[in-house]
Amino acid sequence: MRDFQAPGRSVTFGTEAMCATSHPLGAQVALDVLKRGGNAMDAAIAGAVVLGICEPQMTGIGGDCFVLWTPPGSNEIKALNGSGRAPAAASAASLRAAGHSAVPVHGVEAVTVPGAIDAFCHLAETVGKIGIDAILQPAIHHAETGVPVAPRVAFDWIGESACLQGRARELFLRDDKPLSAGQIFRAPGQAEVLRRIAREGRDGFYVGEVAQDMVDSLNALGGLHTLDDFAATACTPTDPVAGPYRDVELVEHAPNGQGATAILLLNILSHFDMGGMDPLGAKRLHIETEASKLAYDARNRFIADADHTTRLAHMLAPETAARLAALIDPNKAMEQAAPLTEAIHKDTIYITVVDRDRMAVSLIYSIFHGFGSGLASDKFGILFQNRGAGFTLEAGHPNEMGGGKRPMHTIIPGMIRRNGRVEMPFGVMGGAYQPTGHARLVSNLVDYGMEMQAAVDAPRGFPEAGVLRMERGFSEQTRAELADLGHRIDIATKPLGGAQAIRIREDGVLEGASDPRKDGCALGY
Template sequence: MNNIMPMGHQGMVASPHYMASTVGSFVLREGGNAFDAAVAVSATLAVVYPHMTGIGGDSFFLMYSAKDRKVIGLNGSGRSGREVSSSLFKDKGLSRIPDRGVLSAITVPGMVDAWWEAWTRFGRLPWDKLIAPAIQYAEQGFPVSRDLYRWMCKDEQWIREDKTLKEVFMDGGRLKSEGSRLVQSELAATLRLLMKEGRDAFYKGPFMEAMVLAIRADGGLLTEEDFLSHRSNWVEPLSTTYKGDRIYQMPPNSQGFSLLLMMNILEHFDLAGIPRDSAAFYHLMVEVVKKAFQYRDRYLTDPDFAHIPVDQLLSKDFARQLSEQISLTPMEASPFLSSPMGQDTAYAAVVDDEGNAVSFIQSLYYDFGSAYVPEGTGVILQNRGSFFSLDAEHPNALLPNKRTFHTLMPGMVLRGEKPYLLLGTQGGEGQPQTQLSILTGVLDYGCTIQEAIALPRWVYGRTWGQASDSLKMENRNLQSAAEKLMQWGHRVELVSGWDGIVGQAQGICIDTNGVMYGAADPRGDGLAIGW
């Protein structure tokens, strides 16, 4: 079940929805650069992939500037409100932050500001040209895709409970069907305001005031001051080497460093000598994941509130020590218990003919985020803040003006100081694991980017809604491998051969001759376009 892998010399766009990829391609052909196209793709995804992302959510951008010859990071995640506290929730008789509803929407949406920052620093086309396609899809509608309909069915309860969601996603008391036209008039009006007035329309002025007024009227906690003070941060990406290539990830509060730690550990194993479909491969991958996640969960939070020993965690000597703790003879599973993670995310990548490259990812956290829309805005607010802990001793403890542990992690690999791979995926716990699968597929097993994305994948841990801390494997003739893994002590669940639980990945590979190869995940609605 491999998609066609397009090739090109002039540009490449890969996103989880074919309409967004088409918009990115159009922007590049109209003279825009990769940064322009990334903003336009991101805005379009906020409309046509409303279950996974939206302007009420966050985004992270990992960018290679050909002019500057360097990789640059933009952290577009929002902070908790200044009135938010653990005691406030405990006084309401709550032992944890609600997963849904207005009380789960306690962080400022950061994505709109991230668009503005990326565009003002690197963009070339006028702002309105980048937002216009998203407005068109919101005003005129688009067909409900297979993936959107599946999630609408899953979340029908939440859709029915919110006035705006019910009006948008239901017709005559029933969910809109796959292929039916989905119009988002209120969201279109909000986007039109952003197109006219820029990011300030979202973070200051009458629209913001009306949005906050609606949130407060519904019992929410965000204030005008929270929106007025929000800014994205330009950051220095983290990196490590792996067999001569340099792999880049976003720094904390992103979980990206966990993937770098995994790759450092894997350097101590002859991975190419282990068959990709063997039980030994999956055993090694899961044990590496467990080692990295233990340290991710121990430290990851907003670095403005706690020291995170990133240099130590990413040192080659530390990885060697961890590799020596992994048992291959005999094969034996180690224990680990993970926290449940959300999985709604949209990843996309763009490369232009000047050598610029943008690897970016955006999310509402859970599917349909908080499942709450401030009346009159059309904006589904994220529930990213629900991942904060009410335990004051927890590394990710809830405090005012704090960014939470973030699952979003766009990836990039440089070879010979130029972009070689751009990759990322949907999923919470699954994001570093899917990147691990793709990277080893390309760098160790000689796969193309499309072949690597199509390989059978796994996800270890508890994605949102899953009670078991298990290893879930796509079952493509892997029954015997699963049986061996269970004998070695792993708790294994075989899922369908192309299961959505392992997320939806996209990627671009650029070879040494400058040929771009684009790939979209056959598990979703994505498309890669190149020329």
């Protein structure tokens, strides 16, 4: 039980349904959809699209998504890849010839075709109950009338708006300055796009005037995108990947997402007595950090477009984890492997919904970096993602940029099964941090028996760019002991990630937790 005299929040309980996400309006919309007869998929999509208006620096209709879900009353987990592809004419060789060693993060070269809208329309038709028209009405309303900017969103707006260029500066700045908390943000151009999608389905976005606006805007900036690239966009049903940790099973989306990295990381941690360590102590964070370095090195080598990922079985094999665990020195930090040229980020939204029939949805939706590419379409103001910066330009690499390929993705939805029963849809936002965040949350729950909200709240660390970034929640003693082990310590200036989770208890009660690092909440009834 938490200390009720200390700052914090309680878990949320419900019996009928629940949503946990990063903005209260997204959670409220999801529950409203459920009460109007929608199921968990309808609610998750409705809430996610609203979040693109509430948190435009994190996500939007110009982005991608990945989804895990269970049919009502089932423990089978299904997966859908809603990530877009590079234009057919994209070429790593051309960028190398132009003198680039990496895809320009805020250049038109990084803009991949948005995949989320196609996925949302497909899921609304095949899994949902109320149709895409009804699903999109809340987002249309809020895009038209506006939403007050929330405190965490305002914090991000200040730090990330420098990338905005051209038309995007007009749309996402006021008097050429970031919006502040409480100011109203409106997106009437996006409201019109959503109306067309509500009326015409995916064709309202991928063909016709909206697609022409996107292609013309990108071509004017030197992009190679064509109407055929947009018309050909199609989501891909796939099978999730899974791996055991102690008495639970972690289920992740398959590549091109990096979910397998979290499974490998836990496979490595399984070789250590994590539960015997202080959960906030140096020893635990040291082992987790070293395991992360090794798991991410494997990610950088192997994960790419599903058609180009050939060593996934090796990455998830128990003997691979055993060999990597043997490389960890409990008394000394290793150097972090040099990253590939693909960019990393810390911006996305995550929403999870469980309905009365116990359909569980785990959905993540992103435009990659803060405000994506910083570029927007001229007429409708669609902010383009820069997910192509997730490619490498290394010749011959599985994740080398290529026409029609999907880049390696950082966003990953997760689920936990125990004894074959789906127990918890969850996600930990935070770009590259996400596999470590998934592993740490699972370890907090399994190794230390933390209550859900405490497991979410607990401080985090992450090895990145040669330093161990640590949130301020760790003690000075822990930081000093890690420094003595050879870690270069850096106090994080921003929170590491943001988690949302719903536990489906065996007695049928739903238990929700939402990260205080974000503006959101878990709501149930």
